[in-house]
Amino acid sequence: MHTEFENYLASQTDLSGETIRHIGSMATMRKLHKNEALLTSGEICRHKVFIINGMLRSYYLRTDGSEHILQFSPQLTWTLDVESYDKQTPSLVNIEAVEKTEVLLWAKPDFDKLLKEIPELKTFSERLIARTIYHNRNRILTILSGTPEERYLEFVNTYPDYLARLPLRMVAAYLGISLKTLTRIRHAQLQREAGIMDK
Amino acid sequence: MHTEFENYLASQTDLSGETIRHIGSMATMRKLHKNEALLTSGEICRHKVFIINGMLRSYYLRTDGSEHILQFSPQLTWTLDVESYDKQTPSLVNIEAVEKTEVLLWAKPDFDKLLKEIPELKTFSERLIARTIYHNRNRILTILSGTPEERYLEFVNTYPDYLARLPLRMVAAYLGISLKTLTRIRHAQLQREAGIMDK
């Protein structure tokens, strides 16, 4: 059971098989169909989430109806609304399945206990946090300094497989550009490729 | 000596005066004049930095000469280039004094030792990291979803005292808009205030 999770943790840490199974045993499994919500803004984020397969997105819904995507979470990654989870306060974001998705859920008190019991899990967790920080800093830089086209190209390079799994409007909502601009850029790219072919 | 630092740590933690003095004793002081660099891109960030007074900024310099500011660090806050510091790899950013500034510096090996010796310092450090994460998430949301004007107003609300201390072009470089747009927004604000006064 949860073999994907166990393999993941075994490959990422030095934890013993027994410990890994113990960690897994504290989680509950949940299946989400496409577009099903895992967390809705206003709710408190009570669980740490590991994605077994599928893909989630965390997005912010403005009062004018526009969506802005903070992150995509594909298989074998973790997600949650950090601030809501840490402080147990209402969340500002929504987390939903982009496609059919299976997740493991740990209630915060349970995971906190695991972190206390298993120092190596704590260390691993800190490593993930560090990566999140680097990633967010880089994202800020990209949005601040890049043109829409540069952002798109960086996105494609960083996540080569996402494009095929996501509707373009979500990519646009992630890059902070309009769908129109995105298709314009993609059109220009195609032109360019065709031009190269000609030679 | 370093009384600002000691007061700060005493107010933020439960650390004993003795421990605080011990931590402070591992740091070296450095004075920076206006526009002096503390870290230049390409260098490795070898120190953790606490700002006693003054203000630093961390910015990214594009090849086209444009500057993009990741953060301002006023008195009684910490700064560094996280990724460069953690991994001891060349930094992508520059850190410079916006005004005359005094800082305390801890060499990474020394600070690592302190973190190991003093669990409460580690806890405190984690709290700061958490705040950084919340802050960066919020910044991403603001840049993605806000108009230039909204971003400016949020900036003014969040950091009421910064405006008076920073050249506007740096505010623009932080908000990700042109200086021209920033002055336009400010002009519109003034008009509005004048309108209110009339009534």
Next chain:
DNA sequence: CGGTCTCTTGACGGAGTTCAAAGCTAGTGG
């Protein structure tokens, strides 16, 4: 096979950028 969601495309309008010039301010040195 119908309906919904998605993507593309065109026309248009507007907000933001660039470039350039001029006024203002603050810091420096004499």
Next chain:
DNA sequence: CCACTAGCTTTGAACTCCGTCAAGAGACCG
């Protein structure tokens, strides 16, 4: 303490790129 300079800010003109609106084609799902 004053004069000067360098950097900062404002403003105008022209332009460009992006966004909104709207329509239509295509793909996918039930």
